[in-house]
Amino acid sequence: MARTDVVLLKLHENCSxxxxxxxxxxxxxxxxxxxxxxxxxPE
Structure with missing residues (x-):
């Protein structure tokens, strides 16, 4: 997994x-x- 994807996933988790x-x-x-x-x- 690319570093960018890790950052985006962490942002998504925090948003959730x-x-x-x-x-x-x-x-x-x-x-x-x-x-x-x-x-x-998120939608």
Missing amino acids: DGSERACRTLERLCDDGQDGACRYV
Whole structure:
């Protein structure tokens, strides 16, 4: 697993645990074109 994927997975876990900051970071990365981040953004 690439380092980027590990970071995105950790952000996803934190977001799932209720961290608004982690959720916003994932959304921002996705909006900025970081394709890998889009799959971790909660629906």
